Amino acid sequence: MSESVSLPALGESVTEGTVTRWLKNVGDRVEVDEPLLEVSTDKVDTEIPSPIAGVIEAILVQEDETVEVGTALVTIGDGSGAAAAPAEAPAPAAAPEPVAAPEPVAAQAEAPVAAPAPVAAPGPAAPAAPAAPAAPAYAPAPPAAPVYVPAPPAAAPAAAPAAAPAPAAPAAPSGSHASTSGYVTPIVRKLANEQGVDLNTLTGTGVGGRIRKQDVLSAQAPAAGAVAAAPVVEVSPLRGTVQPMSRLRKVVAERAVISMNSTAQLTTLVEVDVTRVAMLRDKVKAEFLAKTGNKLSFMPFFALAAAEALKAYPVINATVDGDSIVYPDHENLSIAVDTERGLLTPVVRDASSLNIAELAAQIADLAGRTRENKLKPDELAGGTFTLTNTGSRGALFDTPLVFLPQVAILGTGVVVKKPVVVSDNGIDSISIRSMVYLALSYDHRIVDGADAARFLTTVKARLEGAAFESQLGY
Numbered sequence: 054m055s056e057s058v059s060l061p062a063l064g065e066s067v068t069e070g071t072v073t074r075w076l077k078n079v080g081d082r083v084e085v086d087e088p089l090l091e092v093s094t095d096k097v098d099t100e101i102p103s104p105i106a107g108v109i110e111a112i113l114v115q116e117d118e119t120v121e122v123g124t125a126l127v128t129i130g131d132g133s134g135a136a137a138a139p140a141e142a143p144a145p146a147a148a149p150e151p152v153a154a155p156e157p158v159a160a161q162a163e164a165p166v167a168a169p170a171p172v173a174a175p176g177p178a179a180p181a182a183p184a185a186p187a188a189p190a191y192a193p194a195p196p197a198a199p200v201y202v203p204a205p206p207a208a209a210p211a212a213a214p215a216a217a218p219a220p221a222a223p224a225a226p227s228g229s230h231a232s233t234s235g236y237v238t239p240i241v242r243k244l245a246n247e248q249g250v251d252l253n254t255l256t257g258t259g260v261g262g263r264i265r266k267q268d269v270l271s272a273q274a275p276a277a278g279a280v281a282a283a284p285v286v287e288v289s290p291l292r293g294t295v296q297p298m299s300r301l302r303k304v305v306a307e308r309a310v311i312s313m314n315s316t317a318q319l320t321t322l323v324e325v326d327v328t329r330v331a332m333l334r335d336k337v338k339a340e341f342l343a344k345t346g347n348k349l350s351f352m353p354f355f356a357l358a359a360a361e362a363l364k365a366y367p368v369i370n371a372t373v374d375g376d377s378i379v380y381p382d383h384e385n386l387s388i389a390v391d392t393e394r395g396l397l398t399p400v401v402r403d404a405s406s407l408n409i410a411e412l413a414a415q416i417a418d419l420a421g422r423t424r425e426n427k428l429k430p431d432e433l434a435g436g437t438f439t440l441t442n443t444g445s446r447g448a449l450f451d452t453p454l455v456f457l458p459q460v461a462i463l464g465t466g467v468v469v470k471k472p473v474v475v476s477d478n479g480i481d482s483i484s485i486r487s488m489v490y491l492a493l494s495y496d497h498r499i500v501d502g503a504d505a506a507r508f509l510t511t512v513k514a515r516l517e518g519a520a521f522e523s524q525l526g527y
Contacts, residue, residue: 055130058103063094064430070094071119071300072126089127093300096396097430105129162347191510216462241266248273248456263310291373301395312457317497321472321505324490325512327468329519330354331487337525344527345410351489353412355465356440357524358515360384363438366508368500370437378499387436388416390423391445397423398456400436407524417492443492444468450490462499463512466490 070092077083088100114126140398189386237245239250241264245252250272257264298306312318328352338349345417348405363370367380384405387398399419404412422428439459443451444467453464466489491512493505 055128056105057113057125058089058105058127058129059125060092060102061101062122063092063099067430068121069119069121072114072116073098074116075112076100077109079109079112079128083109083129091426093302094103094430095281095300097397097428097433098301098426098517099428099430100250100426101126105259122229133307153160174441206335219293227346237264241269245269260370265292265473284332284354299394301397305395308456309454312455315453316457316460318455318494319497319502320492320494321502321509322450322492323492323509323513324488325353325515326486327354327489327519328339328487330516330521331468333519333521340525341410341413341525347410347413347417349409349413351465352440352514353409354411354418354521355463355491355512356386356392356401356404357407357409357521359438359440359463360386360407361515362508362511364405366504366512368504369461369495369508371460371499372437373460373496373499374458381437383437385435385437387439388419389439390420391440392424394426397428397433398425398436398439399428399432400434402435409521409525410526438464444489450492452492455494455496460496460498461505462494464492464494465491479490 063070071094072090073093074091074482076088082101083089083504084105084106086102090101092101101130108131109127110130111128112126113128114120114124120126138400242252244266248269250269252269255263255264258268259265268508290488295385334349334354334447336352341347342348361382368378370384372379372381372383382402386401386404388401390397390399399422401407401412401415401419407415419428419432437459439453439456439462440465441453443453443464447467449469450466451464453462455462468487469488470485471488472483473488474481475486476482491509494511495505
């Protein structure tokens with residue numbers, strides 16, 4: 054009995070999907086919950102598991118074909134139809150079985166010279182000759198093996214002379230610093246030893262050609278430059294190719310263009326001293342990992358500070374609905390995740406009610422499942438504000454793009470140590486601090502520059518105060 058499998062509902066707002074890849078072929082057996090195919094929607098790419106076990110009898114929707122939810126995708130049966138085709142194969146296979154005997158021909162090829170000897174003997178019996186030589190023809194093959202045995206010993210002696218150039222090693226002393234002509238000061242000689250510079254390779258610029266300290270330093274600099282140029286950049290297999298855009302890339306491209314054409318976007322930037330957060334993180338990260346199983350990055354601190362500030366400045370958390378501005382009573386943070394398929398933004402819901410440990414756990418879980426293509430479509434919906442970690446790849450900052458219906462997105466740069474002027478009781482001094490740039494892009498139709506500045510300074514003050522110990526949550 055056959056049963057069809059249809060495209061299931063993939064989220065409240067998802068009405069159709071595109072088959073991007075079949076994971077099974079006609080005739081393959083599939084078990085319950087085993088992935089059947091990959092489907093792409095305007096929200097996420099996902100695998101469709103089989104609800105039943107059986108054999109694939111027919112694939113009804115081809116790759117790159119878009120169908121509505123509920124459309125039959127594949128027919129699965131008990132496999133009785135697929136078993137009939139292989140049953141015919143044994144009949145022709147039975148005849149060639151005797152031909153298996155000629156397999157030794159491969160061995161005979163190794164000693165073709167031995168074959169002529171047995172052929173001369175059966176000369177008188179012309180009719181039997183073709184059959185009789187067949188047996189003896191393989192007998193001489195074993196004696197042929199000893200012919201090749203002496204070959205390896207012959208190669209061994211040849212290798213011995215190759216080792217003769219080894220005596221060239223004694224030439225090293227001739228290049229030692231001791232043989233350097235002219236007087237070299239102990240300081241210069243010591244510096245050359247420390248820097249690994251051979252004095253015999255240098256031309257002195259001092260009086261009478263004397264080698265000076267600067268000569269050693271100048272020789273060491275080009276060597277260091279050569280080492281710095283050593284890293285090799287791996288060439289991408291995409292170089293020189295033409296690839297079709299994936300459905301996800303098309304959707305992102307369309308939404309980016311729509312967002313840019315229908316909003317007035319600009320970016321405001323602040324620099325934040327997160328030295329105290331860095332000290333707290335270093336202090337507790339080992340215990341945090343042991344108790345929660347998650348690494349403690351800066352991201353949960355940024356997320357909590359932003360979520361709290363959104364409660365005070367709801368216009369940054371608002372959405373646009375026609376001519377109306379909607380101010381939600383919750384702060385759902387969309388977290389930008391970089392994947393091989395493109396950029397996706399799973400949502401941490403009610404972020405302002407979570408502590409550091411809860412935020413770290415949810416961010417890690419969502420990011421992991423996003424990269425493994427195990428995210429549910431509804432987990433990408435409902436975000437009111439986006440957080441993107443620009444610094445994860447070493448960037449200081451960028452000007453992130455706002456995607457409708459949201460009106461703002463916060464980009465966090467890489468945390469770097471740098472000299473900063475700090476004031477203590479009116480006395481200025483220079484200190485090494487951990488600094489980060491926060492860039493807020495927003496829709497200027499409803500968010501003014503003053504709103505953005507107030508939001509950013511609130512986040513800045515929260516991070517610089519670093520009063521998070523009571524909210525670590527472990």
